[in-house]
Amino acid sequence: MIAPATSPCSRCTEGCCREYTVTVTGLDVYRIARGLGLAPLQFAVVLPRVREYVEGFRLGPGEERFQLALDKQHDGWCVFWMPFGETAGRCGIYAHRPQVCRTYPATLIDGEVARRDDVLCPAGSWGPGSVLASEAWRRRAERQYAELELDAIVNRCWNDADAAPEPPDAVDAYLAWMLAVYAALDGDAATPLDWVHPGPGVLEALARVLDANPPAQRVV
């Protein structure tokens, strides 16, 4: 054997990249679209909200909320999954992968980094003396929560403005506005998107960006 195996994922065959619906934030979609030069709907799909804890976005006058998820290949694997033989595979957008994939299988429980109890990772694969209890994993988990918070702020702005036109334009209108917001935030010198903690500076910059980029009012 030549290859290093610093991550238990290297030899794992449980298929988290096939089994899960990978819900993503607007910032995830922005990063992938920017990084690969793709349009969002080439790799993401719009689903009725599947995670109750997210704000989600409206696509019409009703109260129904939607969210974004990575598309799948016909056999259920993530659209960006690269198979290497029958059982092995790797992420094809590793540098741009969604924050939830970076953070998996960790989460924060009462401020402590812990392994989520709903993951597919074989028992003991991350232990003993779990590597998850490191500063790097803490940063990933905190970042995941921070990005969900930004996503909620952005979507709340959209939802409150009652901006969605009637389908079928609603998805396009939402994505165009959302990408413009993150592009402006990315271009804001005060808040490069590689921040670690969503400090007041990031939230202030987002407020500025949302002020300057109001969702269009719905034409009645």
Place this chain on the structure above:
Amino acid sequence: MTAVRTPRDVLWDACRAKTCCRTTRVALTGADLARLVRAFELEPEQFAVAIPADGADEDVPGFLLEPGGAAYELVLRKRGELGPDGAPCTFLVETNDGHAACGAGDERPAVCRAHPGTLRDGRLRVAGGCDCRRWSVLDLGPREHALAAAAAEEEQRHAAFVHAWNDAVGAAAAPRSLEDFCRDAIEACG
């Protein structure tokens, strides 16, 4: 956050088919091998295969596995059977609407990073292999020049390694394995 994208990057991303990733035989250097093995934690045989060297490459000799035996070159695997249009590179990902992209990202082989730029006699030129676009050197800039120079330098180091490897194989009594070759190549060039 966003890395600066050159005109070449924009044109490259805009290409849907990535024909060159299906029809080109991508020879790997030890440096390529080292990057891919380390970054993806894959064994070389999971993404690379040794094929008989056809002698077309004058700069890099084929490598031997036994004294007086056949010469090989190490190339990226293709996914599935080779058809008239080739077969997708093992690192190619494709969206459901048919837009292909390199899944190896910045870890991809040096020659792919530089593509379609290549260095010939110290000058930046356009390499063949692309059916989707007729590239011009005007599509390339200083960064592509630097990438092509880096690819050429890694290829030279690899050629020197293969010469030394072949000398050692010629002098040895027992054959060597492909895994030995890969391990030594990574050590020498990585």
